[in-house]
Every structure is written in C-alpha cells, then in structure tokens.
Amino acid sequence: MDVRTKDVAAVGRRVAAHQDAALERLARPAAADRLQAIYRKEAALSLRGRAAPSRRPLGIALAAACAAAFALVFAFALPRAGDPLTYRVEGSPGAIGRWVAADVSQVGLDFSDGSRVDLAPGTRARVTEVGPRGAGVLLERGSLHVRVVHRDDTRWVVTGGPFEVHVIGTEFDVTWDTEAEELAVSMIAGRVHVVGPCVEPPGRAVAAPESIRLTCAAPRAAAPQAPPPAVAPEASPPARPTALLPSESVPSASAAATAPAPPASPPARAGAPLAEAASAPGAGSWRVHLGAGRLGEALADVELLGIDVVLGRASGVELVDLGSAARLSRKPDVAARFYQAARQRFAGSDAAAVAAYHLGRMAFDGRGAWAEAERWFAVYLAERPRGALAPEALGRSLECARNLKLHARARELAARYLAAYPNGAHAGLAATLAGGAD
Structure with a gap:
C-alpha cells in the first residue's frame, strides 16, 4: 500500500471514532421503550393493509362492472348513430326495392327500430329506402296498417300515387286506390302530414281520430245507365239444378224444367276416367x-x-x-x-x-x-x-x-x-x- 492510501485510511478511522463518541453522548430511549415503539408501528401497518384491500378493490370492481354493462347496452341493445334500419318480411330478411305482395293473407314487415307495416290482402308495396331515422315505403295498391315508433328524430314517408304521408311516430291506415287514383288516410294515434301536387302548400296535417280522402284526378263522367229490362210474363219457377260433375255444364232454365234430373251418382263405366277421378279423395x-x-x-x-x-x-x-x-x-x-x-x-x-x-x-x-x-x-x-x-x-x-x-x-x-x-x-x-x- 502506498503512502497516499495509508493517509486516507487513517483519516477515515479518525472520523469514525469521532462519530461513535458523538452518538454515545446522545440521550437514547430505554430498550423497552424502543421495543414498544416497534410493536405499535407494526400493528398499525398490519391494520392498514387488511382494511384498504376490502374497500378500494370492491369499489373499483363495481365501477368497472357498471361501465362494462353500459358499454354492452350501447354497443348491442341500441342501434348506433348512422346505422340504417333493417327489416324482415314474415321472419325473412327484407331487401330494398323488392316488391312484397299480400295475395291472400296479411303480410307483416318488422323494422329494427320496433316499427311495423302490415299489408292487407290484395296489397302490393315495397321498401324503397332505409336510413338511420326511418324508411320510405311505396304503396302500389291496396292498404297498409302502419305503426311507427316515436322518436325525436324519426322520419318515415309512405308514398301512394302522387301523395306522400310524412310520419314522425304514430299509427294509421293508408289506402291507395289505383282505379280511382284516391288516397285514404285514417288516423288511429298521433298525426301525419300529407303533401301532394293537388294539396295546397305546406300540405295537410291529419290527427287522430280524423280520416281524409284525397285525389288529384279530374271527376269522371258518369256512365250512361241501361234502361231497365222489360218484365217478362210470369212463368212457373224453374226446377233447381242438381249437382253436376265438374266436366258437365249447367242446363238452361227451360231445359232444366223439362229434362229429367240426372241420377245422383252416375254409374262408373270402363274407360270413363272422369267418373273415376270424381270419386277419388x-x-x-x-x-x-x-x-x-x-x-x-x-x-x-x-x-x-x-x-x-x-x-x-x-x-x-x-x-x-x-x-x-x-x-x-x-x-x-x-x-x-x-x-x-x-x-x-x-x-x-x-x-x-x-x-x-x-x-x-x-x-x-x-x-x-x-x-x-x-x-x-x-x-x-x-x-x-x-x-x-x-x-x-x-x-x-x-x-x-x-x-x-x-x-x-x-x-x-x-x-x-x-x-x-x-x-x-x-x-x-x-x-x-x-x-x-x-
């Protein structure tokens, strides 16, 4: 070890000795007091460690669960802003512009906002457009029962001929008669606004329980009525026609009165498939x-x-x-x-x-x-x-x-x-x- 290293070590030993002497002169608590202080500190730390986890993590968990629930509601239960409506025809997905016909029985259109349009028998219509606030329905002929769910920004339009029925949220029946070129609206609840080329601006408001009929067609001349037929001399009532096979024709009144009634059940003959078919289920x-x-x-x-x-x-x-x-x-x-x-x-x-x-x-x-x-x-x-x-x-x-x-x-x-x-x-x-x- 060189001189310089020896001198530094000696100085360090002298400094340590002075620090030890100063500590010995300080007043220190007794050993029992020091032990009690240590026990109190450890107990306080133990209580704090048990109480804090029981309160704070539970609150955080509840807040997180609520936030997740709200997120699920807005993501799945409610339509997102800007998403257009969708609809189904008797349970099957509907397509924009496709004709829907109710030939014999009623046909229903269910929309994703909860609205519904029912086509009465004999009605033809189609959904022409959909948007985030509503839809457009073209009624070609027949009658619709419309129930639109009310929202502040809902916009629906039902078109019949030259007329447009603007709907915010209501229930009504609308009929378009193609032959008479006449629109009929019958309100059940709420109100609608009808516009058209022959309706004075800004249109016609119709509120429940009002009903209206509108047409832009010119009145048609009444068809000439034929003169009543001459009264024929009173004659004996004709005999009532009997049941016929589908291939037979109904006899005239005079023939039925004179001709003998056919047998109720004609006998089957070989080579007569019609008679055999008539007895089939x-x-x-x-x-x-x-x-x-x-x-x-x-x-x-x-x-x-x-x-x-x-x-x-x-x-x-x-x-x-x-x-x-x-x-x-x-x-x-x-x-x-x-x-x-x-x-x-x-x-x-x-x-x-x-x-x-x-x-x-x-x-x-x-x-x-x-x-x-x-x-x-x-x-x-x-x-x-x-x-x-x-x-x-x-x-x-x-x-x-x-x-x-x-x-x-x-x-x-x-x-x-x-x-x-x-x-x-x-x-x-x-x-x-x-x-x-x-």
Missing part, C-alpha cells in the same frame, strides 16, 4: 277450399287428386287461383303449368290475360329475368290495355326496360305511362326516364 274439396280462399289446402287436394286431371277440368279463374296458390307455396314450376293451361284453354279471356301478367310477375320477382317479364307484361297490355292490372303491368315494363338499359324503349314506355297514369305509383320513375335519365 279431394275430387271436390279443392273447389270448396279455393272458394273459401284457402289456397294452400286447395293446392294440397289438387296434388292428391292429380295436377293433370285438374289442368283439364278447372275453369280459367280456378286455374289462375291455383297458379297463385302454387306461386305462394314457392312452387314456380307448378304455378307456370296452371297459368299456361289458363292461356291455352281459355285464350282471349280475362283469366288468360291475368295468367300472362302473373307469368311476367314470376319472371320479374323470382328470377330477375327482365326481358321475359317485359314480354309477358306486353302480352297482358295487348290483351287488356285498360284492365285492372294495366297500371302495374306498364309500370313494371318500365322497370324492365330501365334494368335492361334499353333507353329508347324506357322513354317510350315512360311517355305512355305518364299519358295514361300521371298520378300512378310509377309516375316519378316515368318522369325521370322520360327526360332521358338512365
């Missing part, structure tokens, strides 16, 4: 079900009896109704057989024309076959240019031409539609296409 019950509007049961009986048998036996109207029963049962091939039979067996009749419309409708709604659909709608319009389904057939033809991007054809159909039905359900689309827009 479901031979006559399908007509009973059809007349009562029970299309599903009628179709089941027909399938049990044999579709080929009924195709050659049913009337034109019955064939169309059975076609609709098969279409509603999602059996398009069977429906097409009934509709085609109506056209072949009853060519030129109303039933044949209606069958053509339904064939076009199946191509339009079921397969998106626009060219095929437009051909069938054109057949209906050629056979019944002023028929009850003419507005729909022409309007759908217009949609087909637009979807096929046949611009010249679309403009031609649009001009025809506006000339015939200026206030019709497709008038807005026709006005757009007539101006040359794609």
